[in-house]
Amino acid sequence: MVEKKEKPKAVIVGGSIAGISCAHTLLKAGWEVQVLERSSTPPTGCSTGAGLALDPLSQRLLQSWLSRPELLLEYSLPLATEQVEISPLRSLHSIDGESKRARVLSNDENFNFRASHWADLHSLLYNELPSDIFLWGHLFLSLCISDDKTSVKIKARVVESGEIVEIIGDLLVAADGCLSSIRQTFLPNFKLxxxxxxxxxxxxxxxERENLETVMNIRKAYPEIGKCLYMDLASNTHILLFEIPKKKINWVWFVNEPQPQLKARSMSMKVNETMVKKLHQQVDEIWVPELAKVVKETKDPFINVIYDCDPLEQIVWDNVVLVGEAAHPTTPHCARSTNMALLDAFVLGECLLKWGLLDLKSALAEYQSLRLPVIYAQVLHSRHVGRIKQGSTLSDRERFDPSAATTTQNFPELQIRNTPFLDDVPRVIDLI
Incomplete structure (x- = not known):
C-alpha cells in the first residue's frame, strides 16, 4: 500500500507581488509553500518605487485574499477616470500666469481602477501570510527535475553566509521577474x-506640506487628480501621473533614448546629479509648469528601462511554471504587469485545486492553455500602444503626431479599457 502524501509542496522563487500572490492561492489550494527571495528582509515601504493601477478584477482577487477586505480601500485611491490629453506647445504654456489647458483626446469616466503604491500592496499581501514560509536572503542558483518528473530540486545560496542549500518540492513556481534565471534555464537563447x-x-x-504652492498648482492644473489617471502626450513622448495614498503623486515620463548599459541584474538604473539636472532642464522644455515643478521637487527620481519580449509559446516545463514578469515581460502602457501577475496567481491556484497533486500535469497544462492567449494579446497590444504614444514608426500607419490630432478623432487604442481580454478573461471557474 502506497502511503498518501499529506500535502504537496510548492517552492516559489521570488518574493515580490507575483510570488506572494501565488503563495496566497497555493495555500488556499491546500499546498505547503516555501518562498525564496534574494532580498535579505521584506520591503519596508520606502517612498520611492512604483505606483500601481489595479483593475476591477484585481481588486476582487486581492480582497478575496485579505482577512479584512476593506484594507484594500484604505491602501488605495479611486481612479474613476482615465484622461488622455495633448499637452500644449511650450510657448503656449503660460498666458498671463495661467497655463493653457491641454486638449482632451479621450476621457473614460467609468475607468474604475484603484491606485496603490507597490510597497503598500506588498505589505498588505505579505502581512496575511505565515512568516515561516519565507526564506529571505536566498539566491536561486539552479534546478534539477527528477527522472520521473515528480519532484524538483532547487539549489540556493544563503547571501549572508555563502552556504549552499537544497530544497525539494513537487512544483517550482518561477516568480523571479523580468530577468528570470529559471526561464533562462529552459530558454538559454532568450533575450529581452x-x-x-x-x-x-x-x-x-x-x-507634510499639503498647502505647498506646488501642490495647489498641480491640483488646479489637473483638477481631477486624486480620482483620475492623467496621460499627457507631446511630440515623441508622453507622461502619466496619478495620486496614490498618503499624499503622494506618482509620475512616469517616457523618453526616447538609445539602450542604456545596465551594470546589474535590474531594470532600474541608478542616476547621478548630472542626469537629474538634465531631467529638470528637459521637463521645463516640454511640460506645463505645474507638472514640471512636481517632477523637479521629487526626491530620488530613478530610471526604469523599458523592456518586453515576444510572447512565449510555453510557460510550463514538467513541474516548473512561470508567473508574472518571468512569464510575460510587458511594457507598462496598459497597466498590465501587476494585474497580469495577480491573475496568473489566481488561475494557477484554481487549476491546482481542481486537478490536485495526482494530476499536476493536467493542472499546469490548463494553466498554460488559459494564460497564453491573454499573454499574447496583452503583451503585443501594450507594445503597440507604447509605440503610438512615443511617436515610433508603425507598420500600418503614419507616426502619431499629437500636434496634428483633433478631439473629433477616435483614439480607442489609447484607452486602457480597450486592452484585449480586459473584461473577458478566459476563466477556470465562475468565481471571477
Missing part, C-alpha cells in the same frame, strides 16, 4: 527586447 525608450519615475511626497 528594448522598447527604444526608458521611463523616468518618481513619487512626489507632499504628506
Amino acid at each position: 527586447r528594448y522598447s527604444g525608450y526608458y521611463g523616468w519615475r518618481g513619487v512626489f511626497d507632499f504628506s
